[in-house]
Amino acid sequence: MSSSVSIETKIAGAVLPSCLYNASGPLCSTEDELHALGKSAAGAILSKSATREKRQGNEEPRYVETPWGSINSMGLPNEGYEYYAAFAEQAAAAYDKPYIMSVSGLSHEDNIHMIKALSGNKNVTAIELNLSCPNVPGKPQTGYDPEQTRYILDKVFEVAEHPVGVKLPPYFDIPHFEAMAEILNAFPLSFVTCINSVGNGLVIDPDRESVVIKPKSGFGGIGGDFVKPTALANVRKFYTLLDEQIAVIGCGGVKSGMDAFEHILCGASAVQVGTQYMREGTNCFARIGRELEEIMSRKGYKDIGSFKGRLKDL
Numbered sequence: 001m002s003s004s005v006s007i008e009t010k011i012a013g014a015v016l017p018s019c020l021y022n023a024s025g026p027l028c029s030t031e032d033e034l035h036a037l038g039k040s041a042a043g044a045i046l047s048k049s050a051t052r053e054k055r056q057g058n059e060e061p062r063y064v065e066t067p068w069g070s071i072n073s074m075g076l077p078n079e080g081y082e083y084y085a086a087f088a089e090q091a092a093a094a095y096d097k098p099y100i101m102s103v104s105g106l107s108h109e110d111n112i113h114m115i116k117a118l119s120g121n122k123n124v125t126a127i128e129l130n131l132s133c134p135n136v137p138g139k140p141q142t143g144y145d146p147e148q149t150r151y152i153l154d155k156v157f158e159v160a161e162h163p164v165g166v167k168l169p170p171y172f173d174i175p176h177f178e179a180m181a182e183i184l185n186a187f188p189l190s191f192v193t194c195i196n197s198v199g200n201g202l203v204i205d206p207d208r209e210s211v212v213i214k215p216k217s218g219f220g221g222i223g224g225d226f227v228k229p230t231a232l233a234n235v236r237k238f239y240t241l242l243d244e245q246i247a248v249i250g251c252g253g254v255k256s257g258m259d260a261f262e263h264i265l266c267g268a269s270a271v272q273v274g275t276q277y278m279r280e281g282t283n284c285f286a287r288i289g290r291e292l293e294e295i296m297s298r299k300g301y302k303d304i305g306s307f308k309g310r311l312k313d314l
């Protein structure tokens with residue numbers, strides 16, 4: 001491999017040695033899992049979405065793989081935000097990469113409380129505010145409600161000291177992209193991450209004639225191969241609609257260097273890996289990184305800025 005190829009990137013003012021890192025969700029809930037990400041080739045460590053208090057999450061089975069991806073209804077199992085805030089010190093001491101905390105309060109008030117409480121924690125590089133958890137019964141996704149999104153971002157930027165980005169649900173209609181982009185452009189966001197799982201899909205087992213996960217009568221968020229075209233569309237649309245200073249982070253259907261290449265071509269400044277990380281473990285970051293470097297080398301691209309967003313129309 002040509003050492004002149006770099007897959008480094010910059011998000012929220014911080015350098016990531018690789019543009020590939022984990023999606024919030026799989027294998028990023030415990031200190032051991034976060035250390036494994038630190039030791040791996042992942043370009044950043046992103047924690048599981050945190051709530052104000054520790055949560056057990058939904059009943060099992062709550063995550064199932066299919067040949068084309070995954071369905072989950074985890075229901076935000078996590079150790080509570082103070083645990084992930086405390087890990088920041090260990091991350092800073094041991095690893096030369098950003099530590100990003102995902103925050104997903106059960107109310108606007110909880111989000112404000114957590115973001116306020118994190119101020120002053122210099123070892124947290126940035127916050128990814130999750131506006132798109134599809135799996136908590138009775139809690140709609142804020143990202144599907146433009147006025148709620150505007151409301152929470154107004155409040156967040158009154159208190160946030162860290163760079164803040166948002167994790168968005170997938171959108172499917174052009175006016176919805178435009179309405180969201182107009183709101184997002186009104187705030188000093190560092191990044192948007194597109195996409196969270198495609199909410200409330202249904203995978204069934206025809207032999208058993210049943211659903212495959214227990215919560216919500218089998219409904220859950222879909223990830224993996226299934227969602228790549230939707231993820232690429234969301235990355236592309238927001239890349240074209242958002243102000244230049246808001247980076248787009250791609251997430252959805254990435255299991256190879258070519259998938260990452262496609263996300264970057266659509267405009268992604270970094271690429272997260274979810275379902276494939278769950279399947280393969282931390283080795284996926286080095287493998288996908290090598291594959292991406294090989295593609296770049298073959299095409300004569302020395303860094304990701306040389307092709308980021310340069311998708312051609314016919």
Ligand code: RRO
Nearest residue numbers: 073074075076133135197221
């Ligand atoms: O924990 C979950 O059920 C979950 C979350 Br917070 C999320 O943002 N996306 C997802 O697919 N599952």
